[in-house]
């Protein structure tokens with residue numbers, strides 16, 4: 001019997017875990033997940049966007065428009081921040097897989113944590129000031145970033161015991 005050929009590549013596997021983590025997000029408009037791996041391709045952390053621990057989803061707004069304090073923006077933790085905080089301490093030379101290109105705040109945390117590579121799927125905020133500042137910081141610090149071009153657009157997961 002020959003080996004399976006349609007197994008996940010490492011990139012698809014880690015991005016799949018990032019996207020699956022994003023499914024935990026309660027943000028009604030944008031669910032972002034992140035997965036951090038070390039140089040041995042071991043997963044050392046994962047996270048998704050959401051309000052800080054103890055800050056209730058009932059109490060804080062998920063809106064995008066209105067006064068600053070009426071929106072989610074000052075309150076929400078980004079997937080990358082959560083993944084870094086959820087990880088082991090030393091992230092030297094690690095890689096972060098993330099659904100959406102990191103903002104300037106996350107770029108600073110990524111640089112300071114020692115992460116050396118970012119793999120992302122979407123850069124839908126390309127050209128915004130935050131996105132430009134992020135790229136300036138990452139370029140200056142020598143953190144590489146690459147867009148993942150997946151071989152397949154969907155990875156299906158079934159929790160049906162009969163399919164294992």
Ligand SMILES: Nc1nc(=O)n([C@H]2C[C@H](O)[C@@H](COP(=O)(O)O)O2)cc1CO
Pocket residue numbers: 027029030031032048049050064072076077078079080100101102103106125
């Ligand atoms: N890289 C990112 N990681 C993230 O976790 N986020 C989060 C913050 C918000 O909860 C949501 C973006 O909201 P919106 O403006 O697309 O409705 O995604 C946003 C970015 C974008 O830079």
Ligand SMILES: [Zn+2]
Pocket residue numbers: 078080102103104105106107
């Ligand atoms: Zn961010």
